[in-house]
Amino acid sequence: xxxxxxxxxxxxxxxxxxxxxxxxxxxxxxxxxxxxxxxxxxxxxxxxxxxxxxxxxxxxxxxxxxxxxxxxxxxxxxxxxxxxxxxxxxxxxxxxxxxxxxxxxxxxxxxxxxxxxxxxxxxxxxxxxxxxxxxxxxxxxxxxxxxxxxxxxxxxxxxxxxxxxxxxxxxxxxxxxxxxxxxxxxxxxxxxxxxxxxxxxxxxxxxxxxxxxxxxxxxxxxxxxxxxxxxxxxxxxxxxxxxxxxxxxxxxxxxxxxxxxxxxxxxxxxxxxxxxxxxxxxxxxxxxxxxxxxxxxxxxxxxxxxxxxxxxxxxxxxxxxxxxxxxxxx
Numbered sequence: 001x002x003x004x005x006x007x008x009x010x011x012x013x014x015x016x017x018x019x020x021x022x023x024x025x026x027x028x029x030x031x032x033x034x035x036x037x038x039x040x041x042x043x044x045x046x047x048x049x050x051x052x053x054x055x056x057x058x059x060x061x062x063x064x065x066x067x068x069x070x071x072x073x074x075x076x077x078x079x080x081x082x083x084x085x086x087x088x089x090x091x092x093x094x095x096x097x098x099x100x101x102x103x104x105x106x107x108x109x110x111x112x113x114x115x116x117x118x119x120x121x122x123x124x125x126x127x128x129x130x131x132x133x134x135x136x137x138x139x140x141x142x143x144x145x146x147x148x149x150x151x152x153x154x155x156x157x158x159x160x161x162x163x164x165x166x167x168x169x170x171x172x173x174x175x176x177x178x179x180x181x182x183x184x185x186x187x188x189x190x191x192x193x194x195x196x197x198x199x200x201x202x203x204x205x206x207x208x209x210x211x212x213x214x215x216x217x218x219x220x221x222x223x224x225x226x227x228x229x230x231x232x233x234x235x236x237x238x239x240x241x242x243x244x245x246x247x248x249x250x251x252x253x254x255x256x257x258x259x260x261x262x263x264x265x266x267x268x269x270x271x272x273x274x275x276x277x278x279x280x281x282x283x284x285x286x287x288x289x290x291x292x293x294x295x296x297x298x299x300x301x302x303x304x305x306x307x308x309x310x311x312x313x314x315x316x317x318x319x320x321x322x323x324x325x326x327x328x329x330x
């Protein structure tokens with residue numbers, strides 16, 4: 001490992017949902033490396049309920065200051081992104097790093113999920129990210145620089161929290177689209193996605209709520225992972241990835257990274273080997289469903305496929321037409 005320490009001196013980071021859990025650890029790590037930090041957190045419950053409790057943001061700010069760093073607290077909801085960004089600019093005059101970490105989760109299963117709960121989750125987890133990024137984008141464009149991290153979730157792989165999973169999948173699409181905008185402008189602005197795995201306050205409170213509901217229904221409590229496993233899933237073991245993605249040296253764009261328990265990995269889209277149903281195969285007009293049925297071996301073969309690049313605005317294979325017409329000519 002290189003002995004050169006990654007530093008953020010003179011830079012300002014806006015970290016949403018930074019009063020507890022992952023956001024708190026991100027803020028503390030960045031501050032310890034010289035970054036000025038705006039600690040945003042209204043202090044509400046994991047499901048978005050309750051009144052704002054300003055002390056959680058204040059406690060993180062005090063911890064940073066006690067360690068010799070600079071930080072200010074902000075208590076606005078990310079649904080009012082302009083207020084969050086205005087507070088950051090008023091405090092420090094610039095924003096170099098945006099860590100979109102704030103989020104809520106409601107415990108309803110699909111059968112229990114209501115439209116109200118769905119909209120509440122989307123409003124914070126997805127529209128809130130939009131609101132913050134919409135407000136901060138002109139700042140980043142004027143500077144010609146920015147490092148943006150978008151927090152998704154393992155729930156995008158499938159989980160019994162549909163609204164939460166959908167909101168986090170939407171965050172991935174939003175990050176990719178903003179990276180496309182930055183590339184068009186030829187600016188040093190990166191947008192990357194984090195899929196964290198950690199035993200946070202949100203996870204603990206959600207599991208407690210689910211267990212209580214199960215018991216009330218006459219079912220057994222929700223099974224918990226062994227204590228030694230939970231201890232290895234501390235949120236502090238995720239933040240190294242966030243700090244790297246927030247650094248000027250990091251040139252990753254529209255990439256998805258997993259982080260948890262000191263384990264890090266990159267996720268990529270994969271495209272299978274293309275299936276052709278063209279004139280060369282004697283197919284006149286539109287292909288039939290049977291062509292797709294009979295091509296399953298090809299569609300499940302990724303050995304000759306591609307790894308699509310995110311954030312460049314390409315729909316499907318960038319050379320799809322060349323592939324088709326080249327296939328017809330060969």
